[in-house]
Amino acid sequence: xxxxxxxxxxxxxYKPLIIILSIAIPLVVAALGxxxxxxxxxxxxxxxxxxxxxxxxxLLISAVISIKNGNRQRHELLMKFAIACxxxxxxxxxxxxxxxxxxxxxxxxxxxxxxxxILISHIFLSIAIIPLVLFTYVKAWAGNFEGxxxxxxxxxxxxxxxxxxxxxxxxxxxxxxxx
Numbered sequence: 001x002x003x004x005x006x007x008x009x010x011x012x013x014y015k016p017l018i019i020i021l022s023i024a025i026p027l028v029v030a031a032l033g034x035x036x037x038x039x040x041x042x043x044x045x046x047x048x049x050x051x052x053x054x055x056x057x058x059l060l061i062s063a064v065i066s067i068k069n070g071n072r073q074r075h076e077l078l079m080k081f082a083i084a085c086x087x088x089x090x091x092x093x094x095x096x097x098x099x100x101x102x103x104x105x106x107x108x109x110x111x112x113x114x115x116x117x118i119l120i121s122h123i124f125l126s127i128a129i130i131p132l133v134l135f136t137y138v139k140a141w142a143g144n145f146e147g148x149x150x151x152x153x154x155x156x157x158x159x160x161x162x163x164x165x166x167x168x169x170x171x172x173x174x175x176x177x178x179x
Contacts, residue, residue, distance in 0.1 A: 007142035014138045022131035029090070033097045040099040046177065049092035050170030056085040057163035064156060076140070082159075083133065089166070106176040115172045122165040129159050 063078035139148035
């Protein structure tokens, strides 16, 4: 879409949906985390969804490289894959936490403080990234590339941090699964 009013209209049209999703997703994740469904072994999921986070980080970096090299089509495709990976991560995370008891971090001393600092920042930023990703995507979809570029400068480093710290949190807690 090249018409500025059309882009603005499209962005306004999706704003309420983005706000609803940005509130509903964290609430649903929190609510489902409190529900324990017995009888399913989903212990295989944490390394899968941690790997998905790693793939997301690679996709994000590749997408930035693509757009900086002028390859908008590749950038768009990589970003769609990154969004899909984030959705797959979320599904795996919810399924695991709805069917398994939480694993306590068993480290002590400085490593415990580092772990919880990373975990807490990861959780809060993973909530914040939902509207950032959706608004950034809608701006591009609407053809508002200047707005998209401006917002992506904020969204990219936060999303990358969330993806990378997801892997770090998994690697740090992995020794304590099943302990």
